[in-house]
Amino acid sequence: MLIKRKKKVLQKAARILVAHQEPKSIISEQFRTIRTSIDFSTPDNDLETLLVTSAAPSEGKSTIAANIAVVYAQNGKKVLLVDADLRKPTVHYTFSLMNNVGLTNLLAKNTTLQVAVKKSEVEGLDVLVCGSIPPNPAELLASKSMDNVLEQLKEQYDLIIFDAPPLLSVTDGQVLAQKCDGAILVVSSGSTEKENIVKAKEALLLTKTPILGVVLNNFNLTKDHYYYNYYRMEE
Amino acid sequence: MEETISLQDLFQTLKKRIVLIISLTIIAMGIAAVASYYFMTPIYQASTQILVNQKNDQNNQFNTQEIQMNLQLINTYNVIITSPAILSKVIDNLDLNMTPAQLKGQLTVNSAQNSQVVNLTVQDTEHFRAVDIANTTALVFQEEIQKLMNVDNVNILSPAVNVDFPSPVKPQKLLNIAIAAVVGLMLGVGLAFLLEYLDTTVKTEQDIEELVGLPVLGIVGKFPNEILQNNATKPLTARKKEKAHAN
Numbered sequence: 001m002l003i004k005r006k007k008k009v010l011q012k013a014a015r016i017l018v019a020h021q022e023p024k025s026i027i028s029e030q031f032r033t034i035r036t037s038i039d040f041s042t043p044d045n046d047l048e049t050l051l052v053t054s055a056a057p058s059e060g061k062s063t064i065a066a067n068i069a070v071v072y073a074q075n076g077k078k079v080l081l082v083d084a085d086l087r088k089p090t091v092h093y094t095f096s097l098m099n100n101v102g103l104t105n106l107l108a109k110n111t112t113l114q115v116a117v118k119k120s121e122v123e124g125l126d127v128l129v130c131g132s133i134p135p136n137p138a139e140l141l142a143s144k145s146m147d148n149v150l151e152q153l154k155e156q157y158d159l160i161i162f163d164a165p166p167l168l169s170v171t172d173g174q175v176l177a178q179k180c181d182g183a184i185l186v187v188s189s190g191s192t193e194k195e196n197i198v199k200a201k202e203a204l205l206l207t208k209t210p211i212l213g214v215v216l217n218n219f220n221l222t223k224d225h226y227y228y229n230y231y232r233m234e235e
Numbered sequence: 236m237e238e239t240i241s242l243q244d245l246f247q248t249l250k251k252r253i254v255l256i257i258s259l260t261i262i263a264m265g266i267a268a269v270a271s272y273y274f275m276t277p278i279y280q281a282s283t284q285i286l287v288n289q290k291n292d293q294n295n296q297f298n299t300q301e302i303q304m305n306l307q308l309i310n311t312y313n314v315i316i317t318s319p320a321i322l323s324k325v326i327d328n329l330d331l332n333m334t335p336a337q338l339k340g341q342l343t344v345n346s347a348q349n350s351q352v353v354n355l356t357v358q359d360t361e362h363f364r365a366v367d368i369a370n371t372t373a374l375v376f377q378e379e380i381q382k383l384m385n386v387d388n389v390n391i392l393s394p395a396v397n398v399d400f401p402s403p404v405k406p407q408k409l410l411n412i413a414i415a416a417v418v419g420l421m422l423g424v425g426l427a428f429l430l431e432y433l434d435t436t437v438k439t440e441q442d443i444e445e446l447v448g449l450p451v452l453g454i455v456g457k458f459p460n461e462i463l464q465n466n467a468t469k470p471l472t473a474r475k476k477e478k479a480h481a482n
Contacts, residue, residue: 190438
């Protein structure tokens with residue numbers, strides 16, 4: 001009972017935009033490192049769509065996706081963060097936005113891009129929230145309409161980051177991955193099962209989308225860790 | 236997949252569970268201390284020394300062979316002392332409420348190598364009773380041996396004495412606590428490794444490399460508490476305004 005309630009609260013809580021709020025913190029620096037790693041792993045710079053997913057729920061996908069979006073925006077790119085988790089959307093909490101119109105409405109052709117895409121308080125970062133929760137998320141994401149929307153978005157943005165549902169829970173992640181140029185697997189240190197990460201990798205491999213790499217979340221940074229010392233000294 | 240364990244990993248595991256290990260050790264020590272101070276009945280000990288020596292009436296010449304014989308006799312005596320023949324008499328004399336076998340359990344008889352002195356040690360929950368048993372046993376033995384073996388070569392060298400404030404020999408509190416500490420420590424270390432073994436979650440970058448062979452783009456630490464608290468108490472926009480004011 002207690003555990004259940006706790007999980008629910010977590011779901012509603014806003015993900016922390018560390019990279020925006022505390023740009024000088026160690027964690028923000030780590031996100032910038034991730035950005036650099038992504039850039040290095042795609043030297044031809046053809047990365048337009050990036051999928052952020054994980055094996056199981058609550059491993060930090062939304063936090064990682066939002067913060068990567070922020071650091072890319074800070075780098076001068078025009079970035080769009082798409083809440084592609086049509087089952088448990090959270091991006092609108094993170095950016096304090098209304099979830100009235102969003103991706104699902106776009107896919108259902110109920111609205112236009114101009115209305116659906118919202119500006120965030122981070123310069124250069126726009127957000128496309130989930131919108132009304134549909135009964136058939138996987139079908140929606142696989143639809144032709146999704147391809148059309150993606151095409152339109154690609155014209156307007158340098159980078160589109162998808163906050164996807166967990167791979168092992170639902171098929172949405174795989175469906176989305178097929179449409180993306182690269183995928184990032186979020187692994188939570190101390191909570192992701194070893195078995196699951198192997199399964200998640202296999203699920204992603206099926207989609208033929210290149211896996212750019214893994215982001216290790218919730219890592220226990222000890223005081224003697226080199227990252228820690230280096231940036232503490234600067235402050 | 237071959238699993239390799241490095242010394243550093245072992246050390247890391249121990250370091251991670253150091254609190255568990257230390258607390259288990261302290262708890263074990265505490266239990267041992269409480270048990271030995273409050274729950275274990277203290278056992279007192281008293282001992283007498285018996286000298287076995289044939290009286291030489293014929294000649295005063297020093298006879299090695301005789302000493303040798305005495306030494307051999309001692310082994311026999313050791314058995315006789317703890318025999319029911321002696322012990323039942325001791326029980327009768329002292330009105331003890333126990334069987335010879337029980338009494339035998341309280342008695343230890345030993346003699347140093349090649350020595351004619353036999354040590355008779357008695358352990359009991361009451362010190363005075365231990366003294367009584369020791370002395371009575373020695374006396375009964377001295378008397379009985381004359382009948383049994385027709386010799387008169389047993390002398391009581393030093394009888395057991397009552398002391399005002401006897402200190403118990405059991406439980407050995409410090410030893411018990413030390414043993415408990417070692418046991419607790421071993422238990423803690425064992426548990427630490429067990430927990431580590433049972434934990435099937437991904438921990439480090441190496442785990443990921445080994446499991447899936449994907450590059451690690453970066454690591455994100457746990458969010459520091461100050462950021463979490465800031466975020467929990469105020470909405471995003473309010474915080475931004477505050478920051479603008481501060482600047």
